[in-house]
Amino acid sequence: MGLKCVSFRRTAISIIAFSLGGLIIIGAGNYRKTLIDEAPSFSASFEKGNETFKEFVYDINNQGIPKRLVQPGKISVSTGHGGGIVNKTDKAILVNVRTEGLAGKSELESTNPAFDKKSKKFVKPIKPGEALSLEVDLEIPRSLLSKNRIVSQGSVIFENANDGTILGTLPVKIINSAIRD
């Protein structure tokens, strides 16, 4: 094979391979776009006290195939990359978070510096105007996921750790829309 011919083939293969690399990333990005509902997030704010936030709904049916195969019952009720939960009061609040009525195991996580990873609690108060990020990790048994349309229903409750008053309640509903009532 002549050097010219080899050079032409080399260029052609390189162009195809270059395009392939680009297409893989664009394809991956678009696939991610279709799975946007796989990880919904919420945002809220503490203002007057004892507020009920907008219901957080997670649909098992929105999960992608890899998630369904590997860990369909592992779900996150999270503030995501959004604004988080903002303290709109004029006082610093030490927040205590607990879940109520949700099926399976639940565990708190946060990237907020005020959150103690060992005790799984916020150990420093959230100053006025500051926000806290929160992730409530749920582990629902597989057997419950395809039993009923409503898989689990409960709430995440935010309390003032100093006086025990309720700051807000986030209603949480886990559904499987693939199951008809």
Next chain:
Amino acid sequence: MKNVKKTLLKRGIWYLIGFGLLYAPFGLLQIFLTNALKLTGRSDIHGSCFRMAVANLVKGKGLSLVTTSGVITFVILVAAIFFGPQFCGKLCIAGALPEYASRLVPDKLKIDWQKYIPSAPVRYGALIAFLAAPALGISVTCAYCNYSLMEKLVLGGISWDLAILSSAAILTGFVWLFVLGIFTKGGRGYCTYLCPIGAVQSILHRIGIFLPFTYKLKLSKENCITCGLCAKECPTRAITLKDNLLSYNVHNCIACSQCVGTCPKKAITFGRGKDSWAGNKHEQYVKDTEGVML
């Protein structure tokens, strides 16, 4: 064989240092930077994120040198010009994990992808798309991050409770650890085909090679006995042996120095001086036709 194991062990220690420096639960480098230099940033792998820093740079947000990731990115980029992709070859445990694990898999189960698809153009194509992703309205920076997944796997292993993974993360793990990992010859398929961090460093290393005072892989033709051990051991297939001639593809090299430690005649070194691979016309021809003789 003794040299191979010794080099692997030496490199393994470097990767563990890299893990301690960059990943939670340690994140020693980020902790040092936040405490000593008063920079902002998280103490986990996100605090050293090169991808987010580069994506921000492309978006026109600039490179913030008051954040841990900005400083780490700056150091990696500058080091790549002068010393090659040392981050990949010495500190990146996410790249090392499938490489080391692939050594446990029999060769007959592994695919030599580079025999069919040249990796450098794929990786540069992926890099361009990665950089253009925000303009295209797609997000790939965090969703397909194998570093973040690596950290989750380690932390999950410690607490015996795997973190919540998205479909994109599961897919990343499957490709990074299995398809392009342990079932790929060398185990570095993800690095050589898809990693944007490696791609940026390779470009800078390629430019740096022209400068005589930068560090590069050098071959002593007098000492080389073309035994092919370096080609066999190269995890990224940067060195190949064909028709009794060694060829070197700098775009694939991660400066891991596995070849340097493996060579029984000390014919390969990593040091300053002229690029000794480019001098030989015949070798250059073999280098240029690499990946084309399908």
